[in-house]
């Protein structure tokens with residue numbers, strides 16, 4: 001729909017990475033902690049399994065700075081969704097804490113816009129009705145909300161931002177998967193959250209739609225200046241999108257390494273430097289030792 005908008009301008013955020021990661025050293029903990037929008041501190045999550053406790057997460061720590069686009073990547077079962085739910089305040093941790101803007105996350109908050117893999121739209125509401133849900137009284141935080149013309153304008157702007165002009169009165173069942181996910185993104189942005197938190201949001205759409213949504217998400221990120229924490233198992237997606245990639249490993253779920261992606265956007269898989277990042281992240285996920293620095 002709006003793929004032509006991926007106009008090649010590299011993000012102003014790219015300049016932030018002047019401190020680079022030239023040695024490829026592990027920046028998992030520490031870094032620009034004071035500027036962190038999100039701080040995940042020593043988070044553990046254990047489940048009772050039939051053969052003893054499952055250590056879904058163990059000692060997970062990392063920061064996400066203001067305006068940064070961070071991808072969390074790792075193999076299936078390494079605890080990505082568990083961590084996503086803990087950060088979103090939908091689940092409690094066995095140990096450790098999550099902070100958003102120095103405040104401890106203790107439950108869902110309108111400061112975060114959350115996008116799930118399954119769209120979770122209200123089937124009985126139109127596109128506009130879904131996008132505007134959190135702006136209604138009794139919406140996301142059960143209070144506040146804006147009415148009338150202001151809400152209508154905000155919703156229209158968001159519908160346009162995600163490229164759904166002309167579909168405002170459609171119902172979810174009339175939309176493709178990619179369009180539903182656009183609605184979910186617009187709904188997440190509606191309350192103007194500080195952080196956009198996404199769990200494999202493009203996992204259920206076809207490859208072509210996924211590419212389009214990826215470039216649209218980058219446009220939205222650039223336009224809104226939101227901080228984004230994006231969970232994926234897809235290494236290519238992570239290298240394409242992220243300022244920084246937090247690579248996870250499993251059993252127990254933990255952070256293996258954090259990698260700065262120092263590439264201008266838009267990024268092409270066919271580019272040699274892209275390929276080197278891709279191989280490095282894949283090597284880390286496969287647990288290979290001594291993967292070369294990029």
Ligand code: ADP
Nearest residue numbers: 047048054056075076077078079080081082083
């Ligand atoms: P990912 O999203 O990376 O695929 P998950 O966070 O879904 O991983 O799962 C991590 C681990 O925790 C897996 O071993 C999974 O089986 C286990 N797990 C997740 N949720 C539960 C639960 N509610 N009860 C028991 N085990 C769970």
Ligand code: MG
Nearest residue numbers: 080081082200
């Ligand atoms: Mg998952």
